Ligand SMILES: Nc1ncnc2c1ncn2[C@@H]1O[C@H](COP(=O)(O)OP(=O)(O)O)[C@@H](O)[C@H]1O
């Protein structure tokens with residue numbers, strides 16, 4: 485397969501801005517329209533560095549919003565493999581344990597891969613691999629409320645731990661790394677996963693990229 489055999493769409497923005505919702509909505513609708521074997525979704529979060537060698541006490545001190553917390557080397561290796569038509573084994577990350585599990589998810593090459601995550605556009609090497617990039621631009625106070633609810637319900641966190649982490653790393657790293665990466669996005673989308681016009685436009689552009697492959 486040629487290097488252009490896999491179209492990569494990057495969807496980025498703050499934590500809880502709605503990246504997963506917009507990605508899964510586009511994924512589901514394009515799968516229905518084009519077929520399940522054509523479109524795949526990958527979360528950058530799967531590429532958090534393994535922390536199995538650290539105690540739980542040490543793991544909760546890690547700054548998970550700094551680019552160094554990500555194994556972007558492995559992610560880039562995987563994106564290149566997909567472009568060459570090779571399957572990959574994606575690590576499975578556990579947010580409750582703050583570490584990789586022993587499992588992997590086998591992922592066959594697709595015509596389109598929707599890649600979503602907070603730090604994608606901070607890395608020039610990833611920017612070079614993507615065909616289109618989207619920044620989900622949701623006000624930070626809304627993101628915080630959503631994150632608080634989600635982290636307590638789904639990621640085993642207490643109210644106090646969400647507030648402390650938000651003040652110590654989530655907000656400062658957003659301002660230092662994520663917000664400035666907006667300049668590299670092709671499209672900025674307000675209202676995230678519920679912005680029907682933006683979703684329709686993104687789907688149309690993905691189909692256009694597929695038609696011109
Ligand atoms: N536009 C929206 N309106 C209401 N709730 C939303 C909206 N977008 C996302 N959410 C909810 O907010 C939470 C975080 O959204 P998610 O897509 O998981 O964020 P991210 O992937 O950016 O961290 C989820 O519970 C999701 O259902």
Ligand SMILES: O=c1ccn([C@@H]2O[C@H](COP(=O)(O)O)[C@@H](O)[C@H]2O)c(=O)[nH]1
Pocket residue numbers: 498499500503529532548549578579581582583601602654
């Ligand atoms: O072990 C971990 C790994 C990540 N986090 C937080 O997750 C978010 C990124 O995920 P989203 O789905 O985009 O919200 C990031 O802000 C990290 O702070 C964590 O708390 N623990």
